[in-house]
Amino acid sequence: MLKDIFGQAIEAMRHNLRRTMITIIGMAWGIATVVLLLAYGNGFGKAIEAIFSQWGTNLLGAFPGKTSEQVGGSKAGVIIKFTLDDVEHIMETVPGIQHATPVLWKQVPVKNDLHIFTWETDGVMPEIADVQKWSIGQGRFITAEDVNSRAHVTVIGPEAKDKLFGGVDALGQTIRVNGIAFQVVGILKPKMQEGDDNVNRIINIPYSTMSDIKDIKYPDGIWMSYQGNHTQIAQAVRKALAQTHHFKPTDKTAVFTADIMEQLAQFQIITIALQVLLTFIGALTLGIAGIGLMNIMLVSVQQRTKEIGVEKALGARRKDILFQFLSEAMVITGIGGMGGMLLAWLVSVFAGRITFYSAIAKGGEAADIRLILSPTIVLVSTTILIVVGLVSGMVPALKASRLNPIDALRYE
Structure with a gap:
């Protein structure tokens, strides 16, 4: 039975081949649009993740500020100063913290025999490399030996190397930081850098050696890596620091926190909203193709009115006629859908990388948008296609099934 019905559908499509092909192309274009829009939304989300992942998403920073709330007999406006004891206290009292490392920074003159610049110099511990990726x-x-011995060594960013040494090998060379000689022992790999961001030209020296430049008793900040819920750990860090510095954990200005996961979550909300919008736009586009299918099927019903009358006169039931025309619509939808999926895949392959973050960030190619197809996108697109095909085919099929056989036989 089903074989006969689908056979009739194929025969009807062959009879009006030009009309059928135009409808199939419309459906293919519609589903390809849906798939590509969803793939773009997926690629946008991956690009945002790539921007944050260069620092590691499990990254948390704490920086001292000034109290804005009274605590006990203390007035608001007390300046908070971190100490190295805070680092140990966080490691001992906050579950989930993997590394906690202090950092110092200062803008100072950096020069060699040919060039001089004013750049940020950071006093760091070895753990900072793991924490900040x-x-x-x-x-x-x-x-650790460099820190213990107060070695005058430095690890410089790739932009700093290029500006100071150009194409010359910088390893083993000497630079002067705030007038003090340091030997270059390492050059970092570049990170994505926006505009005049200094991320790739920072001069890193041992934390202890930073005492030649500024007081190292009070760190400018503490960077941490962790495992677990970022919100709970950030609150625990704030609570631990509040205990040692006597401020309310709710006082946001006493200690500022940089929670990478929180920032990523905010962008993920934007990404989800974009994907919903793109899905809606794609569904509308496919809906237009569905209207075209509906019109073609209504014309087909009108042209085959007498044929429907003959079928009913020979005993065809209403549901048989309905399924006959509905199956024809679904065959057209299915062929168009497969063609559209293939078209979308070809476009995603040949489109390659779409300029996004690299337009504003040096070395940002990894965060450019790629049209990423996934099983979820195929499933969502197929579901939308089936719904559109059923709705578009159901109206003409119902009309055909409800024709009066006597009136249909008389139709000219």
Whole structure:
């Protein structure tokens, strides 16, 4: 039975081949639009994740500020100063913290024999490389021995290397930081850099050696990596610091926190909203193709009115006529859908990388948008296609099934 009905559908499509092909092309274009829009939304989300992942999403920073709420007999406006004891206190009292490392920074003159610049110099511990996902391009990073011995060594960013040394090998060379000689022992791999951001030209020296430049008793900040819920850990860090510095954990200005996961979550909300919007636009586009299918099927019903009358006169039931025309619509939808999926895949392959973050960030190619197809996108697109095909085919099929056989036989 089903074989006969689908056979009739194929025969009807062959009889009006030009009309059928135009309808199939319309459906293919519609579903290809849906797939590509969803693939773009998926690629946008991956691009945002790539921007944040260069620092590691499990990254949390704490920076001292000034109290804005009274605590006990203390007035508001007390300046908070971190100490190295805070780092140990966080490691001991906050579950989930993997590394906690202090950092100092200051803008100072950096020069060699040919060039002089004013750049940020950071006093760091070896753990900072793991916490902030720094990768070594050449040489090595600062070691515990460097910190213990107050070694005058430095690991410089790739932009700093280019500006100071150009194409010359920088390893082993000497630069002067705030007038003090340091030997270059490592060069970092580049990170994505927006505009005049200094991320790739920071000069890193051992934390202890930073005492030649500024007081190292009070760190400018503490960077941490962790495992677990970012919100709970951020609250625990704030609570731990509040205990040692006597401020309310709710006082947001006493300690500022940089929670990468929180920022990523905000962008993920934007990404989800974009994907919903793109899905809606794609569904509307496919709906237009569905209207075309409906019109073609209504014309087909009108042209085959007498044929429907003969079928009913020979005993065809209403549901048989309905299924006959509905199956024809679904065959057209299915062929168009497969063609559209193939078209979308070809476009995604040949489109390659679409400029996005690299337009504003140096080295941002990894965060450009790629049209990423996924099983979820195929499933969602197929569901939309089936719904559109059923709705578009049901109206003409119902009309055909409800024809009066006597009136249909008389139709000219």
